Amino acid sequence: MGNSTRYRATIHLVLITAILVVLNLVSSNAFFRLDLTSSGAYSLSPLTRETLARAEDPLRVRIFYTDRVPPPYNGVRQYLLDLLREYETLGGRSFSYEVVDVSSPEGRAAAREYGLEQVEIQEVRSDEFQSRAVFLGAVVLYGSALEKVDHISRSDGLEYLLTSAMERAISRVDALAGLTEPVKMRALLSADLERYRIQGLEDLPRQLEDIFHRINRDSYDRLTYELSRPRDDQGRLEVQFIQGDRLQTVPLQVYAELFGGYSLDDPQDIEESLRWGLRSLVAANPRVGYSVGFGERDLQDHRQGAGALTLLLENRYDLVPLDLSEGEIPPDIDTLVVNGPREEFSRQALYRLDQFVMRGGRLMVFLDRHYQQMPSQQEMLFGAQPQWVEIETGLEKVLAHYGLELTSGFVLDEESFVASAQGGRQKIYQAPVLRGDSLNRDSVITRALEDVIVLNAQEIGVPRADDALAGRRVTPLLQSSPRSWTVDDPSLAGPGIQGVPPGETPDRRVLAALLEGEIPSFFQAPPEDLVSGEDLVSGEDLVSGEDQEPGAGAFPERFRGSSGSGGAVLLVSSSELTTAQLLDPQNRTPNGTFVLNALDYLKDQPGRAELRSKGLTVPRLHIASPVLPGMIRWFNLLVVPALVVLLGLVVRSRRRARSRALEAFFSDEEVSS
Template structure:
């Protein structure tokens, strides 16, 4: 009897350990992951997986968000860890992480380290925490530094639109973790570079003014200048994946317009930033100057594609500031930033991969836009003005002395004016059923597109760099030297270029949405005692019943 019991027990143990070993082997050699969440928060976009599977060397992530953090920041910290662990599960190379508190570094290293983080856009945030019955403030760095053996980059992870509450901002930051981290990994690991061209020769941005575009795109793309007067055929534009036309002051010829049209018909991408009016801001002092309609030759082209840039200027009560000399203090000029309704600080964003979660974007001297019928073309407004704005038809008076006048809010009766449009679909050539420009090859003409996208704004200053008033050097896009403000124009450019190039690539991961599920406070207060009793008593009663049942069965078996 005893031998049979021993054999039975041994057999059970063999089956138990054999089953465990089999499960371990299956997990080891046939790894799999199951995401049972409703919004698939632990799943990665296929484009992110492709980047991870293509890694050729290990990646190290330095998490800067550390220390004694309140609940919301701890949630972001845990989400960063979870995302990196998920990346490591899909990567062909190891992705490791560790924590580093910049404020805990020795004094002789701390300053240089923090300055280095600022070059990656990671600036400190002042956080207030409750400690020992009182409030204390400390600086945190909500970002990461990503590096491999050769390169290093950084990413700011706490982001959100201006006006968002703390919970909304944290939730948005968690939603965007996959994109921000995979973008950083891609920067240091990929050799693939797209060609972005900027037209010159028609009064577009000067070299210093275009510095910001090059600075924003150089990490992932190659930026070139395109002198249109040297182009002899549409194929001269084919090497460029995107062409940026930013603020031309002279009219393009019909031949050059034909080249742009055929570039789009072949699947190219255009970013067209047009000034609808021309004026000299230097003459805005005293009696001021007048903005007159500007003919750049591209109106008919855009009209065929489904958009019209109006000959007007928008004023908005959600405005930026312009520096004006207010006199002298001794022998030094006194420069004062004054409110300027022509500078629209737009913070109403569409839920689109290009603009989702962006902070305010500055539009200087922007014109309104209307959509017109264009079969096969979808027109998506991406950024809007505030609810208190107006349109002034050209000619428009521009004078600094108007800054001192109190605006009449009754005149600002328009709201949510679209400032940026994305055009997608099947475009029809402007030259369909028209004579082609003289000298072009008619055999290569295409009357409809096979893809391609157009991004349009009614200002040529959207991606124009400002100058540092102290040394005259150009600044990154969106940095306002007079107000110590950083607008999101730089990130808008990067998002727009990445989406136009790869709409189904890693930009698509920005569409991930995580729901905030707050507890019903009234229900919590009313049912608090009931659920406390359930949570305490039910487990105790359950295990008591299991123990009694187990004892009863053993007694019955061996009696």
């Protein structure tokens, strides 16, 4: 009896061991993951599937991510590899990835050749913090195109970064292959450059020709080359890429030597600059209009202007400056950004903007009612203080007629940014921090965002009743907390504020809103056209061309009295959101994600916004009753330990009963034997 029992136990042990070995071998060669999240946070998005389906040539990803890195980088590395396995499963033979060993000299040299940079990280070794240089990047290769994804330090948004890089690479190759005329690469080297004795200048023509042949080979022979030595144009040292009416200029850098003289860039750096210039020319980025000419924030100003916005959008959209006082909006522009104007718009400009919306154009407006005018240094010496200046651009009336009223109420909020100050921490009440229900959870623009910061914003008045705007709907996107209030004078928002003043009724204030639907035109007629010399009639007295009787001075056909169902206007009540103070060009903050999501939505690409927002936030518990947290706390303190003790007593009782049964069984065998 005893030998038979041991034999069966041995057989069971061998079978279980064999099953475990087989399962381990299968699992090591097969990848499977089940996504149980309601939002599909761990499944590839439809946009990723579409991008992989577009690839006609092999699409490769090379991973340059240092192995055996400390947390959290080791988790990010594993997530990156798991994600690429899903790409490989979906892409089939057209997709592959490779993990490069960056601990070898060859791997590090390849990473540097692709332009990847090492990152300094801190880790604990031998009970002390030590610094270590590691690679945290990847490159996407498709045809002749190369896209870098560097400094991968977080898992959230990683699918968006990879898919966007793949999409850019595919679009650039498709753009090159689809060119109807070649791209001219023209090198301009002024004849007077020789007198400056620039080191390496004599070899530059040969180097540029060699670079041209390499770039042309990688660009499907779509380039031509020309060397020009203008005599009348002094000091020209640049390379131009020309395709049709488009021009991209790449200046060649000249550096002053320490002991006199000048030198050129390294040939490898020159080639990299020229490749980026060509990429910028043939990039298939969608075009977005940017209003200029009325005091808007400057796209090249990286301090007080919209330079941060330019950098944020450079890989996704091409911003096209448009002066509405000089001409119509081009027909290929379907989205227009108006950012922080400080001057009054002309009637012609307002009309062009209005008719742009009436034609189904999408409008994104960052509008201020006040701006802070700083005194000069000399005035500051005499104690002059910054002054708040009220702004009237004319856009306020147009937007109010549409259904979005930008009030003069300057929003202050107790849920605001806290800055370090002398002797403690100071709340900046004019900088609300928006989280939770302050962000619209039903809109793809703001659904996954948290901790969005706005500054110097005004309240947007929106209709409360659903039927207040016929054929239109207003969706609040950003709102302040229930502990916010407004002041009419921004100068009252000083450090002396200590919360909601007595007599004020705090409430949520709308800071950004989206208007969609059939938007009525603000105008009755084009300015200075058929209504010669008469003032334009505002929307309150609107009479469209369809309401005119024949022969009564009917408006021209190009005038539209309504946008139809495709109009959309997104209003943000502060242009500070587009400055470097609140906007990170690398999109490492929710503010950048909000701007990108908003533009994607207006460009009718909500899928891109969904992909970008994937995994940004962790779902939070919503407490239905204030009593519930206390009940859960006491349940964990009392009931759970009691259940554990009860379970232990049951297990102990069953073990004792089994022990007594075994003793009785063997006692009976001994008696019978």
